[in-house]
Amino acid sequence: MSAAPRIAARLVAVHNLKPPVDVEALLQEYADLQILDWSMECDGLALLSAERREQVFLKANAPARRRRFTAAHELGHVVIPWHVGTLGCTEEPGASAGMEEAEANLFASHLLVPDVFLDPFRDSYVDLDEVLDILAVADVSAQAGIIALRRALLPGYVIHLDALPPIESPGTVVPQGGVRALQESSVRTGRKLHQGKLVTWYQLADASPIVEEPRPSREITNLLKSTLAKLHPDRDVRAMCLSINGIVGGALSAQRVSDPSVIYGVLVQKFTGHPQFGHLLEVSDFHRYLQQKAATIGQSRQGETID
Ligand SMILES: [Zn+2]
Incomplete structure (x- = not known):
């Protein structure tokens, strides 16, 4: 596990965090937090200094789930030891604009949707309609939630969300031929409103009973x-x-x-x-x-x- 997820997992364990994580309260334990109205595009700002307590500013007039992700992202900057200086951040859960931003996003994902929360979906082919219902509890945007969920899914899931590029579970072999090929290759599909967004998913693989025995x-x-x-x-x-x-x-x-x-x-x-x-x-x-x-x-x- 790389460093950012490990640091997030430690916070989850130390504070016994369970979704929905009260991330602004948690952030206040680590930094002085101010929530202000501003018109700049920037969602959050972290002033990290060895001389005094860290300061974090969040944009008050941002959508609630976006602000939650930004709060977790800024907390990442505060607790990841090698993040220093003044960092202005614009939220894009999937983006990787620079290593510090990518690490803070990864931290936020692992904090708001902890691995232990995803464990029940890890070892079997699951019905994503049911999983999305459970994931909704984490109170993150549809995009952030699906990017987090992807960590746990077995190979064989393709998820469409708005006009974003398809999100695939690791190891998935995507058939050529667009949506039609996906539909034809799927063993299960679903379409569901999740956190206000339409999610369409395709499951291309499934558990299948076997008749053979273990052999040398x-x-x-x-x-x-x-x-x-x-x-x-x-x-x-x-x-x-x-x-x-x-x-x-x-x-x-x-x-x-x-x-x-x-x-x-x-x-x-x-x-x-x-x-x-x-x-x-x-x-x-x-x-x-x-x-x-x-x-x-x-x-x-x-x-x-x-x-
Ligand atoms: Zn940042």
């Missing part, structure tokens, strides 16, 4: 090799195996999910539309390989081992 890794690799040899007798099967194993490992390294049916869903999403190996999903023995992999990895993640 050599046996699984042999299944993959024989599957590939049948399909591509003229190619270097060993190199293909290595690449495929690498893709499987990479797809799961960022996840802690241990349910084999969810792992299988993540793996199918990873190979869907893959330029080199996507065609393998049409072969039932490749699904047997993925299922055996999922069953074995799931078992080892649940604390058991197999030789």
Whole structure:
């Protein structure tokens, strides 16, 4: 975890923060806070000095959720030790205008929508209509909320919000062909008013029951090799195996999910539309390989081992 999220997580733990976080009250514990009307575009200002207590100014006439995010962002400047000087900030939750601004935004996201709050959505494919209802409690803008939620979602979600570029969960393979392709590839979609904005979401992957059992890794690799040899007798099967194993490992390294049916869903999403190996999903023995992999990895993640 990088520094800004870690510092936010520590504050969440120390103050036992739960959404909706009373961020202006919290900010007052760390800085002198003044909330003023002004006409400048700037949403907030932090005066950070080693000589006296930090000062923060927030724009009073900003929309409430925007002001909450700005307050959390300015708190980030105050508590991240290497942020110094006078910082004028204009809110764009997804923007990364300079490292300090990006760090303060990341801090704000992790403070207002803490990781512990997102944990229930982390290990399975979830219905986003229900998740958005819960997320609304955090009282952040739709954009800030979805950017935060993205941290927890498994691969396979695409979320449209107004005219913004689509927001995808990490590892998502997006089909070519725009909204129509998204609709055709989705296992579930939804459209919902969230914090006053219309959110349209597409879920491209899902947990899928598996019939294969855990196996020793050599046996699984042999299944993959024989599957590939049948399909591509003229190619270097060993190199293909290595690449495929690498893709499987990479797809799961960022996840802690241990349910084999969810792992299988993540793996199918990873190979869907893959330029080199996507065609393998049409072969039932490749699904047997993925299922055996999922069953074995799931078992080892649940604390058991197999030789
Ligand atoms: Zn800033």
